Amino acid sequence: MLKVTLAQLNYMVGDIHGNIRRMREAAAKAAQDKADLVVFSELSLCGYYPGDLLDEPSFLQRLDAGLQDLLNLTRQYPALHWVVGAPTRHQGPGKRLHNSLLVLKDGKIRLQYDKQLLPTYNIFDERRHFEPGADTAKVLRIGNCQVGFLVCEDGWNDRVANDQGADYATNPFVRMGDAAPDLVVSINASPSHMGKREQRHEIFAQAAQRHRLPILYVNQIGGQDQIVFDGASFAVEPEAGVVFEARRFEEDIHTLKLDEQGHFQPIHGEGLGRVASQGLPLMEFYRQQIVLGLRDYARRCGFKQVVVGSSGGIDSALTLALAVDALGADNVVGITMPSRYSSAGSVDDSVQLCRNLGVKLHEHPIKDLIDGYARQFEASFGEPLKGLALENLQARTRGTTLMEFSNAFGHLLLTTGNKSEVSVGYCTLYGDTNGGLGLLGDLYKTEVFELSRHINRRAGRELIPQVIIDKPPSAELAPGQKDEDSLPPYAVLDEILKWQIEGHHLSNAEYARAAEFVQRLRTQPGGPETIARVQKLVFRSEYKRRQAPPMLRVRPRAFGTGRQMPIAAHYE
């Protein structure tokens, strides 16, 4: 019999003292529950992912000191094993560090296991800093149990049954199966995106069954720049599958018993049911992920309040609603900035929206400023300001106004672009792309509508006025302008984009739908031209994305480090 406390915490990158404090509090709770071990997540000492901080000698010194502090703390509960994640030194050829799991007890390191499979795809780049560990199972006797250990990616190469091909030549689960411990503890920093929780359950339930191993999977929560961790730590048994799941998007500390038969049990009473395979509905998942991502980004960068340019359109409306959800209405400010080409709704709908949300709205017309620019432009450059230059000027004057406000009053500016716009470059650099963080940059426009409707349904009232949801999307930078004058309808555009940008990263169902859609479009008059035009727009706007702020990732393949494309390239 073994008592295990899973400590699903919100660590901050670089905040070694703070992370130790969080671990200490969880260890106190574990000791209270008389747990044999308390399990933290991958790189819990330094937060995930520290990047090139790992190259700084002073950072490594702080890590050494932090590990010493942790070791000293373990003496307070001499019977408790602490399973922590930390970079450790590697001697010999290769990178100078390992991504390690350490079992600490009573002032000593009882076991060190170095992560074997270091991901180098999508947002991951661990081979940059770490050397892989040896292909050996590490097992420690705790009480009368043998406990084996894995770190995150180590568990993801067990795909024989999935027929997906292996990402690495070795599969740590095979050695672990040979060692046949009573329990496998897997520590993780597993970023969250659409479908990820279900994928984890599938992979680990299959591995548990195939290798006859009960597995405890501990993840972290919290937002780290573009990335959000959702927690949802879980316990899985060979036969019963996933029998326990911790909270999502919240810290959670929970103690379980592993009984003699290898079943997980609650510490009081008996019986854990099978956890539902279906998680949050997609839109509610998006909402919770974005809310946590914003909350952590703002807090960690030292912002209490945010400001959003309110155009009367759906993107800014949804951004405002999510910001209120994350930070409270008192901490959110909207600014409406009508120009000559703004519809009446631009201001009126913003007023209604901000009233619904309880948010302060400022009005700052830009017409005179635009006129001033246009006059000076003609005087200096000898031609009237017109066309695209005039359209972009409006966006930039608004972006400048928002930054005035941000600089003067200390609010974090949120940018409002969605993934459809960002994909095809339907946005003005140094204008509406201004901001420290984007909330919708990984949501397609069709999803922006869907999430807006969800927000209203959830509130039981029109937080986002229906008129905003119903109006045809427009940048309102020229008379009578509509997005669909220059872009295909979003229902078409989004399917092309999913197919082009995310491809095999999509779920099977979403990919099949997008691929079939594109296939059908190819056979329609003008279809191939539409597809080619979209592809070209995506390639040609790489330079804009390079200068974009971080945009919260909710899908498997987000812009940012998830998709690394050259700018000055030839695309056929």
Next chain:
Amino acid sequence: MLKVTLAQLNYMVGDIHGNIRRMREAAAKAAQDKADLVVFSELSLCGYYPGDLLDEPSFLQRLDAGLQDLLNLTRQYPALHWVVGAPTRHQGPGKRLHNSLLVLKDGKIRLQYDKQLLPTYNIFDERRHFEPGADTAKVLRIGNCQVGFLVCEDGWNDRVANDQGADYATNPFVRMGDAAPDLVVSINASPSHMGKREQRHEIFAQAAQRHRLPILYVNQIGGQDQIVFDGASFAVEPEAGVVFEARRFEEDIHTLKLDEQGHFQPIHGEGLGRVASQGLPLMEFYRQQIVLGLRDYARRCGFKQVVVGSSGGIDSALTLALAVDALGADNVVGITMPSRYSSAGSVDDSVQLCRNLGVKLHEHPIKDLIDGYARQFEASFGEPLKGLALENLQARTRGTTLMEFSNAFGHLLLTTGNKSEVSVGYCTLYGDTNGGLGLLGDLYKTEVFELSRHINRRAGRELIPQVIIDKPPSAELAPGQKDEDSLPPYAVLDEILKWQIEGHHLSNAEYARAAEFVQRLRTQPGGPETIARVQKLVFRSEYKRRQAPPMLRVRPRAFGTGRQMPIAAHYE
């Protein structure tokens, strides 16, 4: 006896047809010289580095078709071996591609060698897409010679003598030494930075000597976003060292003989001398690297002309001078945008500068625009616009004006920030950071002065007016403002920054100087506080760098992918 043509070309990422055309032309020249083999560089088929284009199925199809085209071309010169670089498919666990060297002859692939050492540090991320090749030397008999092959990084782990520790567990040079071919051909995509040429000579001359191998090292030239390749391909012998060097920063096609004694010879006549170990003087190196980087970036992005905001300060002056150097005076436009706080010199010195350079200068005052913003700010937000918000507004109004010009007339906007400013965030996001490319972003301010003086010396006259070089640096955003009011003197700042940001990436001499400087500063009154303040500024301005355009890399550790730091982190 073997005749080898080294083809040092300027490939473009993604331009498979264009790259094949370039190779075909060089092959024709090789055939004319009756060469046995013509050597192109690493990934010559697709350009270096294609990034996630390698994940696109359509790109892989284009590569397949391109390789077939190349194979067909080789039939035109049936006696000629083509040594090309291309991604090839990898079967089995791991990444789906290899970074391969292929020897093609008369329609067939005669040899495939897969790069073994895949760099994952600094700007390199090859493990993201490629699986390493097997630890075996690949040798091909050509005529009566055995020729061995390596790809770039494969040659960089031979550091026993240097006592620097090994970056990888294997050293391809050891197996190559065992195979003892008559010649080793190394194909490379080796980005250029201060000291890199000398480092290549040192590493490969030592390896040639240690393993008794004559080596032909073929590099490419050209600018790829932030990165510039300098060519400088070379031939090195075990005893004599580097005996031949191709041009730097220019395409060069050159045929050499390898005689029976293993000596390289010119094809006509005899005798190659030892190549001087010292390359270009540093400032001339910077100049040539930046000129090529700008030229290629502009051309590849479809720009003929550039525009620069001319403040009358040294950064914009040097940017203008380098732009003229790269593109010609007719293709460069300056805009002076005086405000209330601009010194008289701001306009007058810009006029003189642009007259010296032969560049068209527009004057576009921003005083009225600033007044308009300030009026509307107070009317909308109820407070006067002042302090930092007012300072930044000036930079943003200028940035907006420059983008009006860029959008209206189709000029590429160049940003002018130097590495000192970019490091400490002494710049306005969406203001003076606006632009598609930065020329000086990897030069410290002290180097900006030095390069400016070099440009004048080289021209034999004041291209950059001495008054601009002599005036104390100022952002001119507030009355009487000087950079050194808010920052340490640049002579101090730059040494701290070199030590903090580049550390062990610096040359030994530069590192020793910076480390000693910082050490001394620590013992001086206020020294530790200055150091701490600079470090904090660097960490706190990560968010600005994340939104910066590509800045041409000239030093070993440039911002961009060369230094990957989290934004929302805790720095102690």
